[in-house]
Amino acid sequence: MCAKEKAQAPVRVEKERQQFRALLLANPNYFGNLEKSPFKAVKKIQSNSNYESIGCVGFQPQFNRLEAVVFIKNPSGYGGTICSNGTPEYVRFYISCDKGKSWDDLGLSSFRAYDVPEGTAGSKRLEYATSLQINPSKRWCFLEKICQVRAILSWNQAPPANQPNWQPVWGDVHNTHIQIDPRKFFLVSDLVLDSKIELSKEFQAVVDLDQEIPVKEKPVLSLLDKYELYKKEEVSPARFAMQEMQQYVSKAQVADAGLSQTFAQIGINVSDYLDILYPKDGNVSYEELECVGYNPKLETLVATLRVKKSSGYLGSLCKAGSREYVTFYADFNNNGYYETCLGTTSVGVHDIKSMPKEGLEYAAFLPVNFSKHKKPCGEGPVVIPIRAILSWNVPAPCWNPNHVPVYGNREDTLICLEPGAVSQPGTHFPIIQTAGSMDVGSINGLGYANGPAALAGFTADDSPFGGQVVLTGHIGNTTDFSAGATKLKYKVEISENNGISWQRVDNSFTLYRDQLLNGIWSDLPSVLQSVDVDGFYTYQEDLVGGPGNAQIFPVGNVLARWNTGTLSGRWIVRIIAKNPVTNQTWSSNVVAVHLDNKKPDVAIQITSGGGDCADFRVGDVISGTYSASDAHFNALTLKILPTTINGNPSGGSFTAPAPLPAGSTMPLSRRYSAGVPTIGENGNWSLDTTGMRRCGYVVEIGVTDRAILNSGGIGHYDRATVGLCLRNPNE
Helix, strand or coil, rough: CCCCCCCCCCCCCCCCHHHHHHHHHHHCCCCCCCCCCCCCEEEEEEEEEEEEEEEEEEECCCCEEEEEEEEECCCCCCCCCCCCCCCCEEEEEEECCCCCCEEEEEEEEEECCCCCCCCCCCCCEEEEEEEEECCCCCCCCCEEEEEEEEEEEEEECCCCCCCCCCCCCEEEEEEEEEECCCCCCCEEHHHHHHHHHCCCCCHHHHCCCCCECCCCCCCCCCHHHHHHHHHCCCCCHHHHHHHHHHHHHHCCCCCCCCHHHHHHHCCCCHHHHHHHHHHCCCCCCCEEEEEEEEECCEEEEEEEEECCCCCCCCCCCCCCCCEEEEEEEEEECCCCCEEEEEEEEEEEECCCCCCCCCEEEEEEECCCCCCHHHHHHHHCCCEEEEEEEECCCCCCHHHHHHHCCCCCCEEEEEEEEEECCCCCCCCEEEEEEEEEEEEHHHHHHHEEEEEEEEEEEEEEEEEEEEEEEEEEEECCCCCCHCCCCCCEEEEEEECCCCCCCCCEEECCCEEEEEECCCEEEEEEEEEEEECCCCCCCCCCECCCCCCEEEEEEHHEEEEEEECCCCCEEEEEEEEEEEECCCCCCCCCCEEEEEECCCCCCCEEEECCCCCCCCCCECEEEEEEEEEECCCEEEEEEEEEEEECCCCCEEECEECCCCCCEEEEEEHHHHCEEEEEEEEEEEEEEECCCCCCEEEEEEEEEEEEEEEEEEECCEEEEEEEEEEEEEEEECC
């Protein structure tokens, strides 16, 4: 924790910040940031970034993960100290792969900011990161895919969905370009389609077109290959031959005949480049580290960097390319030396012909374990100075926090840890971080969730859980099993009577794993997680790293996939960790989860004329009833199908229970809203068929609830339909 500074005069926080939610409640357009509103603006404030702003937005293409780094600039103005709930900082992401003609809403992420005066006075700031997993479509490696990304930061008010031009009151908007990685696998059907090959029926009958085939391993370029690639471009030998030159120089008295011969063959005199190989400051003409932040939800450090040129990265997307390494250091005792190396990570980069003039923003992240540095909130905020060193294609040495890279640079920042119990050496306290993709801090004591999901992009609204509830988290002080230590064990327990009795979760599930070795990520074979005779799973995380000593991470920090089946009501869940060598156990935090595994009840019928499935004439007004009910009702829709006939609108309009064009959703009053709970509704509907075309139609009612289903999105869904035949008046 940083040393306390001299007492400072309190920062004045304006009324518009302190009373923000109350002012919006009284007048949704108080700040004049709504394009269309019946309310008159009182004081126009748009994109005020005095308190927070987006520093960078980067993409980790190998993990399909967007990272936004947000600067928290002031010591106050965030709703309270680290012991309070603070206030949320929301980031909504959009993507456009057609040069801004259209934007797709990728979803929302968030973190909580607090008043943190210690160590953040003056020009200092805290840097947070917030992440979003996306699933972009991919192309072949010889077809580059560059997309635009827009991130909207908004304090204490979630940016509305599907409004990419929305302006926040407090916050700002960041635009950038990212590169989508090519396919790692393809289907036989993809090859047939893209190659425009016509297959006979006999061939299709015997070939599995859905067979998945991996692409060839990308080749690494030799020194001669790199010379041939760049001899007609403005890429210096000091760039493309940097590794070979460093290898050659490090040999000292022992000559490398092969390298000497190759250098001579392509006309490189290594001595001409010694000043470049031993720089006083890093070269940032090709890439530059711009932001460093901490994601407290995922416990990862994030670095974002800008790649500036179209070539000089050792090959196209069809080649191995090169790596941007980032090594992180911490100054835990605040003495300015950054003596603790936290590890090295990297992101792969390539030559990109269609490089935008602003360059491309990439991200690299490193999982970290700060459990032994956390403190209860009553002891004040824990603020840690962090240094990150970007070094192209050769990682910075872990032992040297003052290393000057040949290509790259370094950035220093401050991060703030979430409060927590101190993890003493030799103890293995587990912690549940998310349930059903929701941060446990977003789940109330009744088991209902509110706010943005962690990584998944959806937003909960007094939501219960259903289907498979994924539990994520960590066990403290992991063992170094990649070096031979015994793996820890853990048990998942649930209770429906508030802990009077417990039962174990024992279903098997597949766990995917990543390995980080010497700064390079790779996939490990998946493992089947099954309980032993005592009901314990085997813990698969190894956070102990070092040169030649791999770190191993369960993908998404998954601890369990709890199949809730038909369970309902409020349950609580906990993790019991065990050291199998000593048989000592430790218990985690307890999380409440309200389960709802029932679809909505829905019905619709025609009551006029001949009733259901009867004949009607164009111009008739058809009447009926509907009902929709669910303990956690969310919304209903009413529409006529088909909506088009031969490319033309089918026409018609619903005139009851409220004016409603065919194919649209019900008005807002037909949706759940916080503070106005409902378990559904029933009523009458009528359809004016004037102007409709002669055809058979279906009137459909669809209903969703608010349950987080299978940890991936909102809503059980069910529908009901009733048919009718519409004839011309003279038939």
